Amino acid sequence: MYSNINEVKFRNILIIVGVASLFSLNMYIFEEMAFGLYSLLESTILFVNALAVLNRDRFLRKIGLVPESKSGNDKLLGLANFIHSIQTYRKHDSQNL
Known part of the structure; x- marks a missing residue:
């Protein structure tokens, strides 16, 4: 599926950054609309x-x-x-x- 371990690490980093950015966006929206x-x-x-x-x-x-x-x-x-x-x-x- 992935040719080397670096692609897997890069994919995992992208997933973590994406989840963190979505979480921070949701917290910002919650604080603004409270x-x-x-x-x-x-x-x-x-x-x-x-x-x-x-x-x-x-x-x-x-x-x-x-x-x-x-x-x-x-x-x-x-x-x-x-x-x-x-x-x-x-x-x-x-x-x-």
């Missing part, structure tokens, strides 16, 4: 802050996400109430500082 508890908490806080700073008259009223709107969609009304409660909490919390 989604821990801190990342989840940080993204939740940023999302809630983004909802809190939306202007009711300029943005939310145009797309129908104000609690006063009588839309037939319960999900939109629930989202509107959620945004309103976040904004109310932010307003009262900033007054206490």
Whole structure:
């Protein structure tokens, strides 16, 4: 199959290098895509802050996400109430500082 021992050694070295490079690539991908508890908490806080700073008259009223709107969609009304409660909490919390 192989003519001499050097070809076998070279083949084994190539296999070891290939496996090691695949292992290091997988570890790099795992480290980059790891989604821990801190990342989840940080993204939740940023999302809630983004909802809190939306202007009711300029943005939310145009797309129908104000609690006063009588839309037939319960999900939109629930989202509107959620945004309103976040904004109310932010307003009262900033007054206490």
